[in-house]
Amino acid sequence: MSHDERILTTCPRDCYDACGIEVAIRDGVIRHVRGDRDHHVSRGRLCTKCATAYNGVLLDPDARLLTPLGRDGPKGSGRFKALSWEQALDEIACRLSAIVSTSGADKILGAHYTGTFALLGYDFPTRFMRRLGAREVDPDTICNKAGHVALEYLYGTSLDGFDPRSARDAACILVWGANPSASAPHQHEHWLPEAPGRVVVVDPVRTPTAREADLHLQPFPGSDAALAFAIANVISREGMLDRELLQGHSVGFDELEPLLEDCTPEWGERVTGVPASAIEQAGRWYGAGPSLLWIGQGFQRQPRGGNAVRAVAQLAALSGNLGRPGTGVLYLNGAHSRGIDEDYLAGSSIAGSVPEPISHMDLVGCLEDPEQSRALLCWNINIAASNPQQARLRRALTRDDLFTVVIDLFPTDTTDLADFVLPAASFLECDDLVASYFHLTLSAQVKAIEPLGQSLPNTEIFRRLAAAMGFDEPELQESDADAIEHLLRGTGLGLDFAQLAERGTVWAYPEPRIQFADLRFPTPSGRIELASESAAKDGHPRLAQPFADPRPADGLLRLLTPASPWMLNDSFANEPKIARRVGTPTVALHPADAAARGIADGDRVVVSNEVGALQLTVTLSEDLPPGVAFSPKGRWPKLESERANVNVLNPGTAGDMGASTTVHGIEVAVTAVG
Ligand SMILES: Nc1nc2c(c(=O)[nH]1)N[C@H]1C(S)=C(S)[C@@H](COP(=O)(O)OP(=O)(O)OC[C@H]3O[C@@H](n4cnc5c(=O)[nH]c(N)nc54)[C@H](O)[C@@H]3O)O[C@H]1N2
Numbered sequence: 001m002s003h004d005e006r007i008l009t010t011c012p013r014d015c016y017d018a019c020g021i022e023v024a025i026r027d028g029v030i031r032h033v034r035g036d037r038d039h040h041v042s043r044g045r046l047c048t049k050c051a052t053a054y055n056g057v058l059l060d061p062d063a064r065l066l067t068p069l070g071r072d073g074p075k076g077s078g079r080f081k082a083l084s085w086e087q088a089l090d091e092i093a094c095r096l097s098a099i100v101s102t103s104g105a106d107k108i109l110g111a112h113y114t115g116t117f118a119l120l121g122y123d124f125p126t127r128f129m130r131r132l133g134a135r136e137v138d139p140d141t142i143c144n145k146a147g148h149v150a151l152e153y154l155y156g157t158s159l160d161g162f163d164p165r166s167a168r169d170a171a172c173i174l175v176w177g178a179n180p181s182a183s184a185p186h187q188h189e190h191w192l193p194e195a196p197g198r199v200v201v202v203d204p205v206r207t208p209t210a211r212e213a214d215l216h217l218q219p220f221p222g223s224d225a226a227l228a229f230a231i232a233n234v235i236s237r238e239g240m241l242d243r244e245l246l247q248g249h250s251v252g253f254d255e256l257e258p259l260l261e262d263c264t265p266e267w268g269e270r271v272t273g274v275p276a277s278a279i280e281q282a283g284r285w286y287g288a289g290p291s292l293l294w295i296g297q298g299f300q301r302q303p304r305g306g307n308a309v310r311a312v313a314q315l316a317a318l319s320g321n322l323g324r325p326g327t328g329v330l331y332l333n334g335a336h337s338r339g340i341d342e343d344y345l346a347g348s349s350i351a352g353s354v355p356e357p358i359s360h361m362d363l364v365g366c367l368e369d370p371e372q373s374r375a376l377l378c379w380n381i382n383i384a385a386s387n388p389q390q391a392r393l394r395r396a397l398t399r400d401d402l403f404t405v406v407i408d409l410f411p412t413d414t415t416d417l418a419d420f421v422l423p424a425a426s427f428l429e430c431d432d433l434v435a436s437y438f439h440l441t442l443s444a445q446v447k448a449i450e451p452l453g454q455s456l457p458n459t460e461i462f463r464r465l466a467a468a469m470g471f472d473e474p475e476l477q478e479s480d481a482d483a484i485e486h487l488l489r490g491t492g493l494g495l496d497f498a499q500l501a502e503r504g505t506v507w508a509y510p511e512p513r514i515q516f517a518d519l520r521f522p523t524p525s526g527r528i529e530l531a532s533e534s535a536a537k538d539g540h541p542r543l544a545q546p547f548a549d550p551r552p553a554d555g556l557l558r559l560l561t562p563a564s565p566w567m568l569n570d571s572f573a574n575e576p577k578i579a580r581r582v583g584t585p586t587v588a589l590h591p592a593d594a595a596a597r598g599i600a601d602g603d604r605v606v607v608s609n610e611v612g613a614l615q616l617t618v619t620l621s622e623d624l625p626p627g628v629a630f631s632p633k634g635r636w637p638k639l640e641s642e643r644a645n646v647n648v649l650n651p652g653t654a655g656d657m658g659a660s661t662t663v664h665g666i667e668v669a670v671t672a673v674g
């Protein structure tokens with residue numbers, strides 16, 4: 001009789017949770033993939049989307065890419081022929097070498113993000129791209145760059161957040177522009193409810209997390225900076241400013257203080273739509289502390305999202321909610337806080353000149369222009385679904401003189417437009433490391449089964465590509481096992497991979513780490529920079545400003561398209577059970593906005609603006625403020641009747657900082673069909 005073998009591994013999706021997973025295998029076949037009962041986050045249950053997809057489409061050989069493919073028809077026809085790895089890589093190397101010698105390596109673009117956010121799967125390919133001298137499409141510009149830039153101005157870092165375990169000492173947790181009920185499901189289900197303090201949520205949408213909070217502030221999208229200044233006004237008025245911290249450890253408070261005076265709660269109500277009494281309550285709870293501030297990625301996707309993050313994040317400094325138990329600010333926790341040497345991983349030792357990156361907001365323009373682009377390599381990203389200017393991008397990707405290679409697990413809209421498609425192995429099929437960007441843990445991703453078909457991990461694909469190109473730097477051939485052991489030695493945890501794999505997940509610090517415990521900040525002055533010379537040099541105001549975006553002009557609505565609980569970005573739209581569950585694509589409207597347009601629940605509408613149009617089915621929702629439309633991201637254009645998703649409406653305008661996405665700043669008209 002055979003018995004199940006049990007393997008502990010970790011979910012490497014771009015998700016706050018980094019769930020511990022138990023895989024049961026019998027005779028080399030997976031029997032089930034489920035939450036590890038003993039894991040502090042998953043506690044025996046994965047989110048529904050992964051529980052479904054990891055036992056469904058991810059293991060389905062009919063859904064996965066199984067061999068390298070070469071285009072066998074016009075671009076975008078989706079016609080491919082199967083190739084051996086050797087054939088495919090030889091041809092790719094030949095084409096890339098020719099482009100390097102005729103046009104220059106800087107005409108080769110590399111676009112990648114967090115399809116897998118496991119350390120090697122995410123970063124190892126960068127070694128090859130550096131050696132090639134290709135131009136990187138700055139990964140964070142599609143997601144969260146504005147927030148990173150803003151926090152660097154203010155605190156000198158965006159990647160050294162509070163330790164979530166410090167919630168046990170917090171009297172208040174302020175969740176600003178994050179929706180854990182979708183994007184961090186276990187923090188919604190366990191972390192927030194188990195925290196002893198009050199929970200305050202700031203979100204234009206009454207999300208399930210907002211509904212369960214002690215207080216929900218519902219500002220109009222893009223008015224967060226004004227709201228933060230009104231809260232700062234309350235903190236000041238109530239005598240809750242931490243003048244000692246401000247004097248000893250910050251610069252610019254003398255310039256900021258006069259700005260606070262006019263930002264009364266009543267003014268705040270007028271510009272944000274949040275009642276003055278709620279602003280006062282939030283100010284008193286947060287200001288009294290000890291308080292944690294979780295800065296989500298939602299509101300920095302507004303046109304002036306960088307300014308908004310500066311305005312919100314400085315609340316911690318003003319009220320002294322820094323440097324002691326139960327206080328701090330979290331945007332993301334970087335892997336370096338667990339001793340992971342990311343420079344080593346990304347091959348910063350490899351010499352060669354790396355051209356200036358471009359923003360994802362400029363990708364379409366660059367791909368339309370043969371002077372700027374000759375080749376595109378994509379991995380861990382599905383640009384034809386997730387990038388702005390969807391219709392223009394599709395056209396640009398059909399350029400005959402653009403040589404395109406896409407690496408993915410599944411045949412996506414982006415692979416359909418490639419010249420060569422290379423099949424990637426899933427996280428169940430290779431070893432790696434996962435560093436949660438929320439908890440300060442390190443986890444093992446452990447190979448449970450052999451890669452499906454001829455698929456290979458990203459690392460092996462890039463090793464083979466380097467060899468085919470004739471690159472002989474040893475860093476490009478380092479094995480996964482060697483890289484993992486090197487990284488683990490750097491952590492000082494005293495564990496090798498086998499020991500980590502046995503435990504699944506380990507904490508980097510035995511006790512909750514206090515953020516900024518020494519009140520030294522990695523800014524140029526070593527202090528909190530409320531006024532920032534660096535910001536001024538980059539063309540921004542020295543100080544955060546109490547801005548609120550103007551409301552959309554007559555008849556237009558602000559469209560929000562954030563995370564859905566059913567999809568992980570653009571992953572899992574091809575999982576049949578999930579597709580059935582989510583049904584046709586919808587847009588939610590406030591009943592007053594629907595009535596004003598003669599629209600009823602269930603009606604078909606056209607949502608449109610200057611870049612595109614999309615038909616959607618209306619649902620009515622009192623969870624939105626009037627003036628806001630809502631349609632979650634994550635659908636595959638190729639599976640939709642119009643071969644488009646909400647990004648056909650995204651003009652791709654760059655935000656105020658870091659040339660970052662403004663995907664939540666889109667304005668649309670909504671009209672009944674017919
Ligand atoms: N309208 C709208 N658009 C958005 C957003 C929004 O809020 N609204 N959010 C933006 C944000 S925050 C992000 S991060 C982007 C992300 O958007 P996407 O790039 O679509 O992200 P994912 O679906 O996470 O992953 C991309 C691809 O990586 C593949 N993949 C998974 N594992 C591996 C692997 O091991 N190797 C390889 N080679 N591929 C793998 C998956 O199959 C998937 O096709 O979308 C952005 N687009």
Ligand SMILES: Nc1nc2c(c(=O)[nH]1)N[C@H]1C(S)=C(S)[C@@H](COP(=O)(O)OP(=O)(O)OC[C@H]3O[C@@H](n4cnc5c(=O)[nH]c(N)nc54)[C@H](O)[C@@H]3O)O[C@H]1N2
Pocket residue numbers: 014015016143144176177178179180182183184202203204205207219220221222223224295296297298299302560562563564565566567568569570633634664
């Ligand atoms: N289930 C699921 N989980 C995910 C993802 C997914 O697609 N699905 N994506 C992953 C990725 S790549 C990322 S980057 C994270 C993102 O996760 P989050 O940080 O939670 O960001 P979003 O989902 O973009 O938006 C969060 C909230 O911001 C709100 N918001 C929009 N505009 C504004 C505004 O102007 N002000 C305020 N205060 N709030 C605003 C939205 O209504 C939304 O509820 O989630 C990750 N986790």
Ligand code: SF4
Pocket residue numbers: 011012013015016017018019046047050051184185186568
């Ligand atoms: S996507 Fe997030 S919640 Fe779902 S299993 Fe992975 S880590 Fe857990």
Ligand SMILES: [Mo]
Pocket residue numbers: 014142143144
């Ligand atoms: Mo993201």
